[in-house]
Amino acid sequence: MKRGHLVRLALSFGLLAAAVILVTLWMKPKTDLSFVFSRNPSLDLELLAERLQQGPSATLLLLALSALPPETVSPEVLVRLSNRLAGALDKSGRFRFVVNGTIRGPGPEVAVLFDKRYLLNPPVTAADFSAAALRTGFERRLAELHTALGAATKRLLPQDPTGRLQEILAFWQGAHGSARPGGAWLSADQTAAFIMVRSAMPAYDLAAQQEVVDFIGQAFAEIKEEAAVQMEMAGPVVFATQSSRIIQSEMRWLTLLSALLVIGLLLAVFRSLPMLLAFLLPLGFGLCAGVFAVLALFGEIHGITLAFGGILIGVSVDYPLHLASHTVSNDGTRAALGLIWPTLRLGMLTTVAAFLAIAQSSFPGLAQLGVFAISGLITAALVTRWLLPLVLHAAAPPPSVLWSRLRPSPRQIRFLRLAILALVLPAVATIGFRGAALWETDLRNLSPVPAEARAMDRRLRNQMGAADVRYLLVIREPSIEKVLQHSETLGEDLQKLVADDRLGGFDMAARYLPSLKSQKGRRDALPSRVELAKAVAEAAKGLPFKPGLFEPFIEDVSRSKLGPPLLLEDFRKAGLEWLLEVLLFQQGDNWVGLIAPQALRDPQALANFVTARNDTSLSFLDLQQGVEALVADYRQEALFWLAIGTLVAAATLFLGLRSPTRVFRVMTPVALSVLFTVTTLSLTGTAFSIFHLLALLLVAGVGLDYALFFERCATHPPDWLRTLRAVVLSAITTVTVFSILAFSSIPVLYGLGQTVAVGTLWSLVLAYLFTAQGNPSHS
Amino acid sequence: MFRIRRRSLVIALCLSVLPLLDAWAGEPSLTVARLVARLAQSGGSSVRFSEERRLQHLTAPLFAEGTLTFEPPGTLERLVLQPKWEKMVAEGGLLTIQTNKRDLPARFLLSDYPTLDAMTTTLRSLFAGDVHVLQRLHEVMLACEGDAWLLTLIPRVAAWSEAIREVQVAGSGRSVRSITVTEAGGDILVITILGKP
Numbered sequence: 001m002k003r004g005h006l007v008r009l010a011l012s013f014g015l016l017a018a019a020v021i022l023v024t025l026w027m028k029p030k031t032d033l034s035f036v037f038s039r040n041p042s043l044d045l046e047l048l049a050e051r052l053q054q055g056p057s058a059t060l061l062l063l064a065l066s067a068l069p070p071e072t073v074s075p076e077v078l079v080r081l082s083n084r085l086a087g088a089l090d091k092s093g094r095f096r097f098v099v100n101g102t103i104r105g106p107g108p109e110v111a112v113l114f115d116k117r118y119l120l121n122p123p124v125t126a127a128d129f130s131a132a133a134l135r136t137g138f139e140r141r142l143a144e145l146h147t148a149l150g151a152a153t154k155r156l157l158p159q160d161p162t163g164r165l166q167e168i169l170a171f172w173q174g175a176h177g178s179a180r181p182g183g184a185w186l187s188a189d190q191t192a193a194f195i196m197v198r199s200a201m202p203a204y205d206l207a208a209q210q211e212v213v214d215f216i217g218q219a220f221a222e223i224k225e226e227a228a229v230q231m232e233m234a235g236p237v238v239f240a241t242q243s244s245r246i247i248q249s250e251m252r253w254l255t256l257l258s259a260l261l262v263i264g265l266l267l268a269v270f271r272s273l274p275m276l277l278a279f280l281l282p283l284g285f286g287l288c289a290g291v292f293a294v295l296a297l298f299g300e301i302h303g304i305t306l307a308f309g310g311i312l313i314g315v316s317v318d319y320p321l322h323l324a325s326h327t328v329s330n331d332g333t334r335a336a337l338g339l340i341w342p343t344l345r346l347g348m349l350t351t352v353a354a355f356l357a358i359a360q361s362s363f364p365g366l367a368q369l370g371v372f373a374i375s376g377l378i379t380a381a382l383v384t385r386w387l388l389p390l391v392l393h394a395a396a397p398p399p400s401v402l403w404s405r406l407r408p409s410p411r412q413i414r415f416l417r418l419a420i421l422a423l424v425l426p427a428v429a430t431i432g433f434r435g436a437a438l439w440e441t442d443l444r445n446l447s448p449v450p451a452e453a454r455a456m457d458r459r460l461r462n463q464m465g466a467a468d469v470r471y472l473l474v475i476r477e478p479s480i481e482k483v484l485q486h487s488e489t490l491g492e493d494l495q496k497l498v499a500d501d502r503l504g505g506f507d508m509a510a511r512y513l514p515s516l517k518s519q520k521g522r523r524d525a526l527p528s529r530v531e532l533a534k535a536v537a538e539a540a541k542g543l544p545f546k547p548g549l550f551e552p553f554i555e556d557v558s559r560s561k562l563g564p565p566l567l568l569e570d571f572r573k574a575g576l577e578w579l580l581e582v583l584l585f586q587q588g589d590n591w592v593g594l595i596a597p598q599a600l601r602d603p604q605a606l607a608n609f610v611t612a613r614n615d616t617s618l619s620f621l622d623l624q625q626g627v628e629a630l631v632a633d634y635r636q637e638a639l640f641w642l643a644i645g646t647l648v649a650a651a652t653l654f655l656g657l658r659s660p661t662r663v664f665r666v667m668t669p670v671a672l673s674v675l676f677t678v679t680t681l682s683l684t685g686t687a688f689s690i691f692h693l694l695a696l697l698l699v700a701g702v703g704l705d706y707a708l709f710f711e712r713c714a715t716h717p718p719d720w721l722r723t724l725r726a727v728v729l730s731a732i733t734t735v736t737v738f739s740i741l742a743f744s745s746i747p748v749l750y751g752l753g754q755t756v757a758v759g760t761l762w763s764l765v766l767a768y769l770f771t772a773q774g775n776p777s778h779s
Numbered sequence: 780m781f782r783i784r785r786r787s788l789v790i791a792l793c794l795s796v797l798p799l800l801d802a803w804a805g806e807p808s809l810t811v812a813r814l815v816a817r818l819a820q821s822g823g824s825s826v827r828f829s830e831e832r833r834l835q836h837l838t839a840p841l842f843a844e845g846t847l848t849f850e851p852p853g854t855l856e857r858l859v860l861q862p863k864w865e866k867m868v869a870e871g872g873l874l875t876i877q878t879n880k881r882d883l884p885a886r887f888l889l890s891d892y893p894t895l896d897a898m899t900t901t902l903r904s905l906f907a908g909d910v911h912v913l914q915r916l917h918e919v920m921l922a923c924e925g926d927a928w929l930l931t932l933i934p935r936v937a938a939w940s941e942a943i944r945e946v947q948v949a950g951s952g953r954s955v956r957s958i959t960v961t962e963a964g965g966d967i968l969v970i971t972i973l974g975k976p
Contacts, residue, residue: 076870079886083873087888145834146843148857148867148895149876149887154966157836544839 005393009274012281012391019288027291027301058203059096061235062460063216066192068230075190077227082185082193084223085231089197092219094212096198097578100185112573117164118526118560119519121511122171128162129527129557134539137162142543158552172512172579187463194463198578199237210241234457239449246449250744258737265736269729270324272394279320281387286313286380293375294368301372302365308691309372311752312698314737315351316380318705318730319344320388324396325726326719333389339719341385343712346656347705348381353652354645354697361641363634369694399721406724416769420672427679439635440687441628445747471603472621473595473610476587480568483584483593484515486617490595497605504599509584512571519565526561529554631690638693645697649704657711666711669766670703676766677759686751695752699759702734706763710772724772731764809923812910814930817953819908824849827973834966846976849906855899869899890938897939898960901932901946905955917946927951 067073086100144150185194201208220231294301326336352374359370477483487510497503536550571577583594610620654663706727713720741753825848832841845859859865866877875884889896904912917932930948934940947959960968
């Protein structure tokens with residue numbers, strides 16, 4: 001290696017480092033599910049995406065305290081710990097709300113709502129203010145004054161002698177499925193105490209969410225003291241942070257291990273460190289170019305684009321490998337380039353042609369991936385062509401004699417080819433036989449969160465009686481008032497399903513915020529000042545209340561009758577907007593009201609109920625079905641663009657090779673290896689997701705390069721051994737890296753590793769059998 | 780060297796005499812710390828009580844009767860038997876109230892109810908003999924006359940002082956006779972301790 005080359009190598013790395021720094025500063029990879037969502041989704045799908053991602057429910061955490069070992073701790077202790085923990089969490093200010101079933105006293109902020117209490121649910125009627133009804137209320141309050149709590153809440157007595165506040169709180173608590181005797185939030189068998197909290201941090205800020213999760217852990221460790229109690233945590237926040245933690249830690253050791261193996265292998269073959277470093281340049285610049293192009297065109301880059309794009313253009317490590325393998329002398333880099341560049345260029349252009357088609361996809365994720373791969377591959381090829389000759393000054397050792405022994409007899413070759421071709425039909429049949437089971441329909445199976453964690457989440461939700469999140473009724477109207485009115489009429493009819501026991505209950509915004517129309521009805525039902533004063537005087541007769549004590553009550557009722565209405569704003573002022581924000585929100589020009597069924601026993605009845613109403617502003621949303629449809633859409637579109645991409649690639653190949661026979665000879669092993677990869681994975685029971693399809697794309701690109709390089713030897717027989725060495729080395733490095741990925745516990749990485757490792761093996765074998773053997777040096 | 784030894788001998792002698800001097804001075808004067816230590820119920824205790832509430836809202840006082848039980852380290856139970864059964868238990872920061880023997884108790888956070896919080900915490904630290912907590916939370920004043928004493932507690936905690944003006948504990952010797960809570964609004968609660976059940 002000459003000094004000048006070393007200096008240029010160092011300079012190139014300096015340049016690469018600068019590009020990497022620039023890229024890292026500029027990009028903020030998105031980690032949400034937007035990768036999966038189309039640019040033009042239906043309203044319901046958009047809703048789904050939004051709810052899954054940014055919705056308030058995305059920041060929910062469910063905590064369960066239970067004895068370890070089970071049943072060694074009394075329910076009282078659990079409740080005490082639950083309260084201590086809830087108190088500590090509440091005080092920290094890190095949460096939007098903390099609910100553990102304990103009744104909280106009316107804080108000062110609730111005053112806004114307290115003032116308008118006669119407009120809230122449950123509705124008041126004129127009968128509630130008759131002298132007889134008031135008398136019952138007064139007597140109950142008097143009895144309460146004897147009690148500890150009654151004495152503590154006596155402050156409200158002059159204003160609220162009918163116990164309206166308690167009535168409202170009880171009504172709201174019921175909506176949260178926690179209305180058990182005593183208001184405690186314990187599991188039915190009293191072995192677990194629950195706390196529900198919503199993190200105040202935005203859902204997408206994983207670092208902040210991780211802090212929140214850690215904080216809960218610490219708070220629990222502090223309050224639990226010596227108690228033999230464990231805490232389980234579930235919910236979207238836990239999943240998100242757990243995923244990112246698993247991905248990060250796994251990526252670290254997977255990358256380290258594969259890098260070590262590949263470096264060791266390449267050093268063993270080429271015995272030159274500068275050469276090894278030079279190998280990194282095409283990939284490095286390719287990655288940076290990919291990120292730049294995506295950022296420039298889309299303004300943002302998705303985390304998955306980055307990861308998968310990097311893997312897709314990882315094939316460009318093969319470029320310098322081919323170059324080095326063909327370098328005969330220290331000054332022979334340019335000569336070697338002359339030999340391999342046309343083939344390399346054709347392989348790159350063919351792959352780029354395929355990605356051009358994919359870049360047309362309406363799914364931003366796929367389109368980003370196409371753009372990333374195109375710019376990355378072109379850059380890597382250009383770096384190999386123009387930069388490597390400037391920095392490489394080392395010859396590869398001649399291929400060892402072992403390589404020449406890798407030569408089956410022509411008869412064996414013919415036999416193997418026939419055997420392979422005979423397998424085509426069974427292979428197709430195997431795939432066809434699996435039918436729809438071939439595809440992964442459940443996005444949750446792609447989550448890196450272990451199945452036990454997901455099972456725990458389901459268990460906690462069931463035990464807590466949380467709303468069934470799979471089904472939702474969606475009301476879409478131009479104004480809040482319309483949504484509320486619509487919900488109220490719907491709610492009345494839904495009560496029939498509740499009465500038939502098809503539905504346990506339901507939660508909706510109108511439960512907390514009555515429409516202006518029903519508020520009007522309540523105002524009208526309130527008595528006039530004079531009427532009420534008369535009724536109060538009559539009701540209090542003979543009771544030891546001071547005369548005039550209930551003047552504030554009379555005042556409040558008449559203020560409700562004539563004062564301002566209750567608005568969404570009031571909930572915001574009272575710090576209670578979290579009650580509503582999941583259920584009532586704006587989407588575009590419309591307001592959306594969600595009705596969340598609880599303990600839904602007959603989803604079909606609910607679906608029929610919605611269909612029967614034949615109302616365009618009302619829809620029934622099955623989230624699971626929605627996600628399945630979404631995934632299917634995605635797959636359809638990906639398959640479509642893959643097919644187009646294949647055609648475009650074939651056309652490019654034809655332009656390059658100018659011979660249908662040669663195109664056929666190159667395409668046959670590629671098509672067969674994709675087929676056999678799918679068959680092999682099918683036999684192991686793999687369900688194919690979009691990520692498997694992307695992996696197959698990589699398999700095809702790799703296979704194409706192998707076939708092209710083998711095919712080139714038809715015209716350059718003397719290069720045969722060096723070509724064979726380069727291709728086999730490429731294959732070994734690829735298989736090594738992806739076999740290591742196949743050990744990952746993350747479904748996406750595992751599937752990717754498995755697919756590419758299997759696919760690369762097939763590509764190598766089939767390219768060897770069908771393309772290499774066509775060349776004259778073998779006959 | 781000898782000198783030093785002799786000096787230390789003198790010091791040791793003086794020190795050993797100090798307790799004797801204390802006893803010689805007769806009954807030590809009553810301090811808050813001594814009183815609280817004397818009242819401490821290390822083994823737990825249970826007493827009958829009657830209470831009278833004089834409320835601003837009402838023209839006549841309300842009466843109730845029951846038992847008050849303290850269980851170390853900090854559980855206080857107030858069981859009302861007349862006029863209507865009610866059980867209230869304060870434990871940690873949690874208050875459970877049962878108004879009916881059949882139902883499960885309802886749970887509340889003490890911190891949400893300053894009046895109850897102040898009362899129960901004061902009683903608990905009194906029974907636990909924890910003078911430090913008592914003095915941290917209140918301004919404590921003691922008056923004695925013969926065997927009888929009167930402890931006046933004025934809450935320092937802002938949340939409490941908004942609810943309670945003062946708590947007065949009166950007694951003689953080792954026993955508490957009555958507890959009077961005067962609320963900020965002028966309502967008065969007098970708990971009279973009647974003795975062992």
